[in-house]
Amino acid sequence: MAAIFQGVGAAATLSSSPSNSFVPKKFLTSPRRSFSVRKVPSYVVVRSDGSVNFDLNSKSRRAQQLVANAVATKADSSAASSSSNPGHELLLFEALREGLEEEMERDPRVCVMGEDVGHYGGSYKVTKDLAKKFGDLRVLDTPIAENSFTGMGIGAAMTGLRPVVEGMNMGFLLLAFNQISNNCGMLHYTSGGQFTIPIVIRGPGGVGRQLGAEHSQRLESYFQSIPGIQMVACSTPYNAKGLMKAAIRSENPVILFEHVLLYNLKERIPDEDYICNLEEAEMVRPGEHVTILTYSRMRYHVMQAAKTLVNKGYDPEVIDIRSLKPFDLYTIGNSVKKTHRVLIVEECMRTGGIGASLTAAITENFNDYLDAPIMCLSSQDVPTPYAGTLEEWTVVQPAQIVTAVEQLCR
Amino acid sequence: MASAFSAAKFSAQPFPLNHTSTTSHDSSIVFAKPTSLFLGSTRKLRLTSSSKFNLSRRSGTVDAVSDVVKQKKSKSSPSLLITKEEGLELYEDLVLGRAFEDMCAQMYYRGKMFGFVHLYNGQEAVSTGFIKLLKQQDSVVSTYRDHVHALSKGVPARAVMSELFGKTTGCCRGQGGSMHMFSREHNVLGGFAFIGEGIPIATGAAFTSKYKREVLKEADCDHVTLAFFGDGTCNNGQFFECLNMAALWKLPIVFVVENNLWAIGMSHLRATSDPQIYKKGPAFGMPGIHVDGMDVLKVREVAKEAIGRARRGEGPTLVECETYRFRGHSLADPDELRDPAEKAHYAARDPITALKKYLIENSLASEAELKTIEKKIDEVVEDAVEFADESPVPARSQLLENVFADPKGFGIGPDGRYRCEDPKFTEGTAHV
Numbered sequence: 001m002a003a004i005f006q007g008v009g010a011a012a013t014l015s016s017s018p019s020n021s022f023v024p025k026k027f028l029t030s031p032r033r034s035f036s037v038r039k040v041p042s043y044v045v046v047r048s049d050g051s052v053n054f055d056l057n058s059k060s061r062r063a064q065q066l067v068a069n070a071v072a073t074k075a076d077s078s079a080a081s082s083s084s085n086p087g088h089e090l091l092l093f094e095a096l097r098e099g100l101e102e103e104m105e106r107d108p109r110v111c112v113m114g115e116d117v118g119h120y121g122g123s124y125k126v127t128k129d130l131a132k133k134f135g136d137l138r139v140l141d142t143p144i145a146e147n148s149f150t151g152m153g154i155g156a157a158m159t160g161l162r163p164v165v166e167g168m169n170m171g172f173l174l175l176a177f178n179q180i181s182n183n184c185g186m187l188h189y190t191s192g193g194q195f196t197i198p199i200v201i202r203g204p205g206g207v208g209r210q211l212g213a214e215h216s217q218r219l220e221s222y223f224q225s226i227p228g229i230q231m232v233a234c235s236t237p238y239n240a241k242g243l244m245k246a247a248i249r250s251e252n253p254v255i256l257f258e259h260v261l262l263y264n265l266k267e268r269i270p271d272e273d274y275i276c277n278l279e280e281a282e283m284v285r286p287g288e289h290v291t292i293l294t295y296s297r298m299r300y301h302v303m304q305a306a307k308t309l310v311n312k313g314y315d316p317e318v319i320d321i322r323s324l325k326p327f328d329l330y331t332i333g334n335s336v337k338k339t340h341r342v343l344i345v346e347e348c349m350r351t352g353g354i355g356a357s358l359t360a361a362i363t364e365n366f367n368d369y370l371d372a373p374i375m376c377l378s379s380q381d382v383p384t385p386y387a388g389t390l391e392e393w394t395v396v397q398p399a400q401i402v403t404a405v406e407q408l409c410r
Numbered sequence: 411m412a413s414a415f416s417a418a419k420f421s422a423q424p425f426p427l428n429h430t431s432t433t434s435h436d437s438s439i440v441f442a443k444p445t446s447l448f449l450g451s452t453r454k455l456r457l458t459s460s461s462k463f464n465l466s467r468r469s470g471t472v473d474a475v476s477d478v479v480k481q482k483k484s485k486s487s488p489s490l491l492i493t494k495e496e497g498l499e500l501y502e503d504l505v506l507g508r509a510f511e512d513m514c515a516q517m518y519y520r521g522k523m524f525g526f527v528h529l530y531n532g533q534e535a536v537s538t539g540f541i542k543l544l545k546q547q548d549s550v551v552s553t554y555r556d557h558v559h560a561l562s563k564g565v566p567a568r569a570v571m572s573e574l575f576g577k578t579t580g581c582c583r584g585q586g587g588s589m590h591m592f593s594r595e596h597n598v599l600g601g602f603a604f605i606g607e608g609i610p611i612a613t614g615a616a617f618t619s620k621y622k623r624e625v626l627k628e629a630d631c632d633h634v635t636l637a638f639f640g641d642g643t644c645n646n647g648q649f650f651e652c653l654n655m656a657a658l659w660k661l662p663i664v665f666v667v668e669n670n671l672w673a674i675g676m677s678h679l680r681a682t683s684d685p686q687i688y689k690k691g692p693a694f695g696m697p698g699i700h701v702d703g704m705d706v707l708k709v710r711e712v713a714k715e716a717i718g719r720a721r722r723g724e725g726p727t728l729v730e731c732e733t734y735r736f737r738g739h740s741l742a743d744p745d746e747l748r749d750p751a752e753k754a755h756y757a758a759r760d761p762i763t764a765l766k767k768y769l770i771e772n773s774l775a776s777e778a779e780l781k782t783i784e785k786k787i788d789e790v791v792e793d794a795v796e797f798a799d800e801s802p803v804p805a806r807s808q809l810l811e812n813v814f815a816d817p818k819g820f821g822i823g824p825d826g827r828y829r830c831e832d833p834k835f836t837e838g839t840a841h842v
Contacts, residue, residue, distance in 0.1 A: 108625065109626070137624055138621075138625055148609075148647075148655060152617055155615045178604060182602075189813055190582060190587075190592070190600075191594075192582035228814060252814045252815055252816050252819045279818055279821050328822050329821065329824045
């Protein structure tokens with residue numbers, strides 16, 4: 001476990017915890033968030049007007065340190081290289097491919113199906129060269145028939161294979177809703193547990209750069225009610241590879257949400273084999289004042305806002321929830337109990353999105369710990385327009401996040 | 411790829427145009443028959459008009475096989491289609507299907523089972539004719555009219571009846587019901603409520619069979635999958651999409667259409683632009699066969715050929731069985747739209763009566779032997795009902811099992827432990 005803290009001056013530069021490996025949670029002797037222990041001996045509060053206050057008991061603005069680097073997730077500051085191994089640098093789509101390739105080597109039953117995954121190498125190159133290595137049957141180019149080839153993947157999973165079905169764009173999986181809801185999610189139950197469906201359904205989604213309404217959909221909000229599936233969203237090369245591998249190894253059907261704009265993020269990841277726990281959230285930046293829950297691309301908007309917030313004297317705790325279904329109520333709960341204020345920042349629509357469910361879950365479980373109503377920043381209930389300016393206004397921007405935190409911490 | 415079909419049945423060249431070797435596993439191919447490394451259509455695109463395109467024999471026969479079989483039968487009486495053992499096996503299976511469904515109707519009206527129950531009376535020849543040719547490792551995929559498919563495949567009558575009663579001893583622990591019969595042991599892959607959604611599942615099972623043989627190198631894997639569905643489904647997108655994929659990759663699957671002319675109250679002729687479903691096979695590059703689905707022997711002959719084709723790796727077949735359901739669509743259907751004359755016409759072609767007649771006329775069995783079988787089946791069905799009656803209903807603790815294969819999927823609770831470790835989970839009282 002990487003200990004990044006260097007006393008007073010350092011910010012938490014952890015973007016991910018390499019201890020999220022195979023060890024089941026209950027066997028970890030130390031709390032998973034050991035990096036939340038702050039060994040800072042004294043507090044200095046620096047107000048925005050420049051005055052300095054040594055108030056230890058002030059509730060709202062405690063633990064003020066002038067932090068030099070508020071943004072944890074910039075590429076080179078990854079904590080993943082805790083071992084003596086230097087690791088290797090790659091882009092997010094390469095990390096996904098690496099994870100997929102490693103799993104395909106490890107288990108010959110793992111196969112890929114989707115449009116243009118084989119010879120074309122995937123529309124975002126996640127499966128580049130895999131067909132050359134593993135053959136056309138293992139990396140299957142399908143005709144344009146989402147419902148049927150997703151169903152075919154489910155049938156293959158029932159009979160012993162471990163398929164990874166790619167939706168060229170997550171929005172296309174709307175055509176596969178029949179199979180995903182009825183068969184993928186429910187078949188294990190309706191068959192009385194006789195058939196498992198160890199399938200992974202993955203693809204790029206989210207709002208890109210002027211891709212238009214239909215290519216900018218957030219399917220996580222539509223799929224979240226389906227019983228029997230797990231949903232995870234990756235946001236860094238480290239957790240992309242880790243989640244891909246964990247999803248493939250899982251016996252449950254897992255939907256892995258990638259984001260169109262994050263494929264070229266660069267990070268240094270470990271050389272050794274690792275997975276990221278599917279059900280755990282990721283502590284991006286520990287803090288004291290407010291809990292900001294986010295996932296996928298919005299993580300970067302949040303961290304950008306965090307820079308501004310820190311300069312204004314706030315100390316936000318940023319958590320990438322990663323597991324969209326089920327929520328990691330432990331990490332989230334601990335944070336709420338500490339900061340008493342919650343802001344959710346998501347890319348889903350206002351109505352019925354992941355944020356709406358998360359708000360409900362937090363209210364249900366942690367209402368007593370809240371000092372203020374939960375704020376949820378989501379995209380507007382608008383079909384994503386093509387025009388760049390309009391598109392920008394439908395999605396949550398860092399400035400709005402800053403305003404929201406200021407409002408929340410008033 | 412060398413096709414076992416004679417040249418007359420395929421208008422295309424037997425070898426693919428671009429035989430690119432894209433797999434790295436071509437070193438040790440154990441089995442003798444060649445397989446194509448090229449996954450794709452083996453048909454050339456002809457830009458010049460060819461008279462061959464106007465023939466009905468394009469890529470696959472569209473013969474009405476009933477004629478072929480009739481010929482075979484009348485040729486010489488000593489060459490019978492079945493042996494005595496086979497005859498008795500078929501008869502027993504037909505009677506089991508009929509008796510079971512009749513009992514279902516009784517039990518439904520007595521309030522022992524609920525919901526939507528779709529009975530198979532009259533269509534038994536299709537199930538028996540096809541499924542009795544399968545091995546245990548072959549798979550069957552059906553629709554909501556699936557009781558008899560499960561029984562023919564070998565699922566015990568007790569397990570099916572219990573499932574219908576919603577008891578924990580049912581084949582799906584009472585969690586599936588009439589429309590979701592599954593059996594891992596007998597490879598019954600469901601039981602689906604939405605029509606058409608089972609066809610991709612069947613395609614996937616066939617894909618696994620091909621994958622096991624070609625990628626995992628299990629050389630003797632020749633498992634075949636049968637997909638059963640009705641005439642209404644043949645207008646659904648999933649049907650066409652799967653015909654395409656199965657033919658494209660030569661999957662070991664047989665698409666069996668149980669055309670009983672009615673989709674609840676919608677006549678097949680009112681719903682379908684070209685009601686001859688078997689013709690749609692050749693459009694995708696597979697043979698399309700039409701057979702009299704009320705005659706178990708004719709069905710069996712066609713099934714032998716189709717299943718044999720699939721087992722040899724020659725690809726899929728579309729078989730349209732003309733059949734009829736004697737009862738309504740489900741037990742809730744008043745069945746007012748169908749013409750009594752039509753019902754009478756098919757009632758006269760009852761598959762059980764037909765086989766009985768055949769067995770007796772050809773001295774394969776005596777009346778007494780058949781009566782014994784009927785009696786035996788009656789006892790089996792009675793026993794199934796008794797068993798189901800006495801079986802326990804699912805306990806509360808069963809509620810949350812089987813939602814996930816790995817119950818960690820319920821997530822981590824506020825206390826830091828996985829929610830499935832909470833005792834309320836095993837009790838079934840936790841809220842998820």
